[in-house]
Amino acid sequence: xxxxxxxLIIIMLSNSVVYSAKYNIGSEFGNTIxxxxxxxxxxxxxxxxxxxxxxxxxxxxxxxxEVNLDDCLRLALGxxxxxxxxxxxxxxxxxxxxxxxSNYFPQFSWQSxxxxxxxxxxxxxxxxxLIYNFWVLGQISASQLLYDFGVTQNQATIRKLDNIGYKIIxxxxxxxxxxxxxxxxxxxxxxxxxxxxxxxxxxxxxAFYEQARAFYEIGIKPKVDVTxxxxxxxxxxxxxxxxxxxxxxxxxxxxxAIGIPYFTKYNLADKxxxxxxxxxLEKAVKISEMSRPEFQLAEVKVEQAKQNVKLVKKSWFPQFxxxxxxxxxxxxxxxxxxxxxxxxxxxxTINGMLLKHQLREARTLYSKEQAEAxxxxxxxYLEVQNAYYSMDERKNKIPVAYLGMKQAKENYELSxxxxxxxxxxxxxxxxxxxxxxxxxxxxxxxxxxxxxxxxNLEKVIGKNIACNEVELELNKxxxxxxxx
Numbered sequence: 001x002x003x004x005x006x007x008l009i010i011i012m013l014s015n016s017v018v019y020s021a022k023y024n025i026g027s028e029f030g031n032t033i034x035x036x037x038x039x040x041x042x043x044x045x046x047x048x049x050x051x052x053x054x055x056x057x058x059x060x061x062x063x064x065x066e067v068n069l070d071d072c073l074r075l076a077l078g079x080x081x082x083x084x085x086x087x088x089x090x091x092x093x094x095x096x097x098x099x100x101x102s103n104y105f106p107q108f109s110w111q112s113x114x115x116x117x118x119x120x121x122x123x124x125x126x127x128x129x130l131i132y133n134f135w136v137l138g139q140i141s142a143s144q145l146l147y148d149f150g151v152t153q154n155q156a157t158i159r160k161l162d163n164i165g166y167k168i169i170x171x172x173x174x175x176x177x178x179x180x181x182x183x184x185x186x187x188x189x190x191x192x193x194x195x196x197x198x199x200x201x202x203x204x205x206x207a208f209y210e211q212a213r214a215f216y217e218i219g220i221k222p223k224v225d226v227t228x229x230x231x232x233x234x235x236x237x238x239x240x241x242x243x244x245x246x247x248x249x250x251x252x253x254x255x256x257a258i259g260i261p262y263f264t265k266y267n268l269a270d271k272x273x274x275x276x277x278x279x280x281l282e283k284a285v286k287i288s289e290m291s292r293p294e295f296q297l298a299e300v301k302v303e304q305a306k307q308n309v310k311l312v313k314k315s316w317f318p319q320f321x322x323x324x325x326x327x328x329x330x331x332x333x334x335x336x337x338x339x340x341x342x343x344x345x346x347x348x349t350i351n352g353m354l355l356k357h358q359l360r361e362a363r364t365l366y367s368k369e370q371a372e373a374x375x376x377x378x379x380x381y382l383e384v385q386n387a388y389y390s391m392d393e394r395k396n397k398i399p400v401a402y403l404g405m406k407q408a409k410e411n412y413e414l415s416x417x418x419x420x421x422x423x424x425x426x427x428x429x430x431x432x433x434x435x436x437x438x439x440x441x442x443x444x445x446x447x448x449x450x451x452x453x454x455x456n457l458e459k460v461i462g463k464n465i466a467c468n469e470v471e472l473e474l475n476k477x478x479x480x481x482x483x484x
Contacts (some may be wrong), residue, residue: 090170112138114134149317183456221425284388288460305368312358348459
């Protein structure tokens with residue numbers, strides 16, 4: 001092998017001498033560079049002063065904590081303010097329901113007072129106006145609703161449906177938060193993988209630079225190869241800086257989705273992976289009809305509008321009320337006492353035209369909610385289709401992207417091997433490196449898009465999908481296949 005390399009070196013040197021003699025080119029052509037105008041890359045990298053404090057404050061939690069997706073979801077359920085706000089709506093709705101039921105409880109009132117009275121008419125006995133003090137030491141009144149023809153019952157039913165609606169909204173909010181956390185988590189995984197690709201690319205360009213420099217020093221390759229390698233290495237370092245910034249930004253977005261934006265840095269316990277999803281479109285639609293919060297909320301609104309129609313029809317019904325009163329007072333605070341008790345029927349003020357149009361409005365709103373429910377069902381079906389086909393597209397892209405990454409890696413290894421023995425050129429190697437880097441980013445991008453679209457499908461059907469982990473491998477034909 002050493003003899004073959006030595007023969008290749010001698011042939012290349014002889015060809016270089018013949019080429020220079022034929023075209024009358026000096027031996028230093030393409031091998032010298034103005035170091036003042038174009039310095040070495042190491043000379044322009046940031047320098048750390050000798051007296052600069054380089055100690056880094058490291059907390060124990062930053063070095064040891066590892067979180068996975070389940071940890072992030074648990075943190076989000078306990079810290080996300082959107083969920084807490086939706087929970088308070090549920091509590092407030094439950095309180096409004098109990099307020100309606102309070103109509104069946106007795107009502108009490110207490111009154112005390114003093115008044116000085118001078119009669120307007122003259123007394124027949126004394127032939128003068130009577131002037132006296134009147135005391136009310138205590139007056140207790142109690143009333144109890146006996147029957148209102150189901151008005152309170154309808155009001156309570158409407159409030160109960162309202163409470164159910166807020167619980168469904170809470171479920172929908174949780175679904176949104178879970179999706180946002182999953183998407184942010186997968187995005188952070190992608191950012192970390194992109195940073196790993198950038199670090200690997202820097203190492204590849206460093207190897208390219210060292211090889212080109214070694215060839216230049218022994219006179220096999222011109223200085224332009226070293227310059228190209230330096231430029232590529234500098235660009236790779238810039239890409240690495242950007243990738244590191246993207247990791248920090250993705251982690252900040254994940255923390256914000258969880259609800260703890262000032263949480264310290266942590267490590268992810270897992271990487272991007274492909275979990276098979278064998279859910280059919282028909283089954284996804286059926287699950288969405290049972291689990292999708294928006295679909296359930298539409299049905300609740302229809303029933304609520306129906307109950308409102310019944311309530312308007314009962315707005316002219318009377319109320320049967322029992323009432324009692326006991327009081328102590330008179331000319332002196334405790335000189336006398338009295339009581340009253342009985343029952344009465346309270347008829348509301350009736351406006352026939354008002355009731356007619358209120359009933360028409362309630363029926364119109366009922367028809368509207370029925371139409372809205374059908375529209376919601378159609379929109380849910382469309383969202384399920386979009387999410388399902390989007391996930392299916394990404395699923396089919398994964399084996400192709402994986403195969404492309406394998407082929408690009410093999411191409412890079414062959415190109416670098418050719419360059420090491422002096423057969424390949426810098427352009428070929430650079431193109432192979434760029435293709436390999438892009439193929440890796442494409443693969444991880446497709447993996448992120450698949451996981452994100454899977455999370456979106458879980459959101460639109462309102463239920464999590466069981467995971468079946470799948471490993472990709474190359475079969476004998478050289479194509480990517482899946483292994484359960």
